[in-house]
Amino acid sequence: AAQALVPQAASLASSAVVTTAHALTFDYIAHTQEPWGAYYTVNGSDDVLVAGGRPIQPRADAAAHVEDTIAHGVLMLGGTFTEEVDFDPVISRIVTDAVFLTEEPPFPNSGWYPAQPAALNRFLSLEGELRERLVVIPAQFMATTLTTPTTGMLRRYTGLQFEVYHAPFDATDFIAPSIWAVTAISSTDGLDFVVWLEDTAEAGDPTAGIARVVMLYQLDDETTWRKAELTYQPNSNGVGRAVGRVAPITGRISYFAQAVDHTGNVALALNHGMPFTDVETLGRPNPTIYLPLVLRTY
Numbered sequence: 001a002a003q004a005l006v007p008q009a010a011s012l013a014s015s016a017v018v019t020t021a022h023a024l025t026f027d028y029i030a031h032t033q034e035p036w037g038a039y040y041t042v043n044g045s046d047d048v049l050v051a052g053g054r055p056i057q058p059r060a061d062a063a064a065h066v067e068d069t070i071a072h073g074v075l076m077l078g079g080t081f082t083e084e085v086d087f088d089p090v091i092s093r094i095v096t097d098a099v100f101l102t103e104e105p106p107f108p109n110s111g112w113y114p115a116q117p118a119a120l121n122r123f124l125s126l127e128g129e130l131r132e133r134l135v136v137i138p139a140q141f142m143a144t145t146l147t148t149p150t151t152g153m154l155r156r157y158t159g160l161q162f163e164v165y166h167a168p169f170d171a172t173d174f175i176a177p178s179i180w181a182v183t184a185i186s187s188t189d190g191l192d193f194v195v196w197l198e199d200t201a202e203a204g205d206p207t208a209g210i211a212r213v214v215m216l217y218q219l220d221d222e223t224t225w226r227k228a229e230l231t232y233q234p235n236s237n238g239v240g241r242a243v244g245r246v247a248p249i250t251g252r253i254s255y256f257a258q259a260v261d262h263t264g265n266v267a268l269a270l271n272h273g274m275p276f277t278d279v280e281t282l283g284r285p286n287p288t289i290y291l292p293l294v295l296r297t298y
C-alpha cells in the first residue's frame with residue numbers, strides 16, 4: 001500500500017508559505033478483465049482512476065492538510081519505476097441509459113497518460129472544515145500501436161517523492177508561473193539546463209515571482225528520475241531564466257521542468273505530454289573569416 005512520511009512543515013524563505021514532504025512507496029496487484037485486458041491497483045486498495053476512453057490506472061492518496069493554510073501546488077522531486085512492454089490495458093467505456101459501447105475503444109495516444117502523476121484535491125465540508133489530499137496516479141501508459149486492442153508501455157512507480165506547498169488563506173493567487181522554453185545543452189564540462197520563465201514579480205510584493213525551479217532528468221538506461229535545482233536569474237524585461245549544471249552525460253536523456261512561485265503555485269513544462277529529449281551539443285565556436293580589403297583607385 002502507499003506509505004507516506006508524516007508531513008513536516010518547513011518555512012519557505014521570504015514568505016509565509018510552508019512545505020510538507022511526502023515519500024510514497026507502492027506495490028501492486030494485477031487484475032485481468034477478459035477479453036479487454038488488464039489493470040493494476042495499489043496493494044491494499046481498490047481505488048482506480050477511470051476516465052471515459054482512457055486506460056484504467058491505479059490511484060492512491062495521502063493527507064495533505066496543514067492547519068491555517070490551503071494547499072496551492074505539488075512539486076515532484078523524484079521517482080523510481082519499472083516498465084512493462086506490450087501491456088494491454090483495460091480501456092474504460094462510456095455507459096449511459098442510451099449508450100453502451102460493446103467494443104473496447106482504441107487509445108492511440110503517443111504521450112504518457114496521465115501526463116503528471118500527482119494533483120491536489122481540496123474539499124470544504126459542510127462544517128466549514130478544509131479537507132485536502134495529495135492524489136497520486138503511480139502508473140503511466142504510452143501506446144505503441146494504433147490498432148485495437150491498444151498495447152504499449154506501462155510505467156509503474158515503486159517510489160515517488162513530492163513536496164506540497166501551503167499558503168495562508170489570505171494568499172489569493174492560484175495562478176502558476178508561465179514557463180516559456182526549456183533547453184538542455186551538453187558539453188565536456190557538463191550538462192546545462194536553461195528554463196525561461198515569465199517573471200510576474202512586482203516591486204514590494206513578496207508573494208509574486210519565482211521561488212524555485214527544479215529539473216528532473218532520466219538517463220535512458222536508468223529507471224530513476226534525477227533532480228537538478230536551478231538558480232533563477234530575474235530580468236528587467238519580465239522574462240527571467242533559471243540555469244543549472246550537472247555532470248556530463250553520454251547517450252539519450254529525458255527531462256522536464258517545474259517552477260514554483262512565492263505563493264506555492266507549481267507549473268509543469270512537458271513536450272506535448274512527453275518529457276523533453278532534445279539536447280544541444282556545445283561544440284567549437286563558428287570560425288570567423290576575414291577577407292582582405294581591396295581598394296580600387298582611379
